[in-house]
Amino acid sequence: MEQRHLGRTGLRVSRIGLGTLTWGRDTDEHDAADQLKAFWDVGGTLVDTADVYGGGEAEHLLGRLVGSLVPRQDLVIATKAGNVPDPYRRVNCSRGHLLAALDASLERLGTDYVDLWQVHAFDPETPLEETLQAVDLAVSSGRVRYAGVSNFCGWQLARAATWQLAAPGVRTRLASTQMEYSLLQRGIEREVLPAALDLGIGLLPSSPLGRGVLTGKYRQGTPSDSRGASERLAPFVEPYLDDAAGRVVDAVATAADGLATSPLQVALAWVRDRPGVAAPIVGARNAGQLAEALSVEALSLPYEICQALDDVSAPVHRYPDQDWSTL
Secondary structure (H helix, E strand, O other), rough: OOEEEEEOOOOOOEOOEEEEEEEEOOOOHHHHHHHHHHHOOOOOOOOEEEOHHHHHHHHHHHHHHOOOOOHHHOOOOOOOOOOOOOHHHEEEHHHHHHHHHHHHHHHHHHHOOEEEEOOOOOOOOOOOOHHHHHHHHHHHHOOEEEEEEEEOOHHHHHHOOOOOOOEEEEEEEEEEEEOOOEEEHHHEHHHHHHHHHHOOEEEEEEOOOOHHHHHOOOOOOOOOHHHOOOOOHHHHHHHOOOHHHHHHHHHHHHHHHEEEEEEEHHHHHHHHOOOEEEOOOOOOHHHHHHHHHHHHHHHHHHOOOOHHHHHHHHOOOOOOOOOHHHO
16 A cells, blocks of 8 residues: 655655544454454555544554554554543543543553554643643653644644744644545635645545445435444434535446446545545444455546546635635
8 A cells, every 4th residue: 555654744654544433332353353454464554543432442452453463563553632521521632631641542552652642622721832742742752753633623723733833843743633524524625724735734534435425325225234324323424414415425426437436435535635635544344344445545536537526525615715816
């Protein structure tokens, strides 16, 4: 698999990342092992997790597999901290919480460092400088090699990245931002993506298949074994089942027919090759699903198809997101 630099850093990652959101919850150790082995076999390196995935079980599971199944040095392990299971405070990015969460993650992962540590969300109750100091302390201690953020809007990302760049060699340059990005969710193109491109921050798209909708599985209804049929996950999928999304899905299916490939591969290839993207993060229930996603490595979409998909999924950009002189 092709490797790409993560932002303006020396870290290289596979251009498809393996997500572990369901590990330890819907994906058991056997299926997780099959996925990790299949991913590694094709040259995949970036494995993304978080301290809250499966209540910590995703990190536990990954930690049990690394070393015994795949050499630690062959992987770029990325995890996150900051989200908390507290209904009164969903995000805690205080220095104390973040550093304690990192220690707990390292213990679960069975390693003394993570390659990429990400602040999971912006915390309006903690000064951003305090959050970023925790990042710097984690890197200077050797427990973290590179750092990034997740779910920061445009001004939050720009402020954090600029603060870090203000003291080069002292503060840690942000390597990445992880955001939802797909043909059904292009909102980051307004401000987040321009900021990332300008500041040399690599984009790690989550939900690159539109929460599964872009695979086309919902075109004829809701399959009984899908997320959309799950009481817990149906609200997650429902926003992408409207008529506007349906038109995009139909266009993806048409493109797939013309290229003799699958809608999944078309949708994933589109987001993988967007400007600023380092590696879409793909999650799967089993190795079979993952294999289809990994087979996209050989696919490059023709310009005409990219343009057609851009047009049908184009977000509305109005003042001041775009050049005001054209409005």
